[in-house]
């Protein structure tokens with residue numbers, strides 16, 4: 935692949951797209967609006983656990 939997974943660019947043609955665009959304006963490729971949403975990281979899971987001491 936030429937392009938890395940840059941959410942600012944269309945994965946198909948490389949055109950700049952807005953972060954929340956549902957599709958590429960140039961080539962019409964479908965873009966996933968959720969690509970910007972962070973997944974619950976391992977770190978967050980650890981923090982959630984430490985909030986409940988004595989729960990082990």
Ligand SMILES: [Zn+2]
Nearest residue numbers: 944947958961
């Ligand atoms: Zn495109």
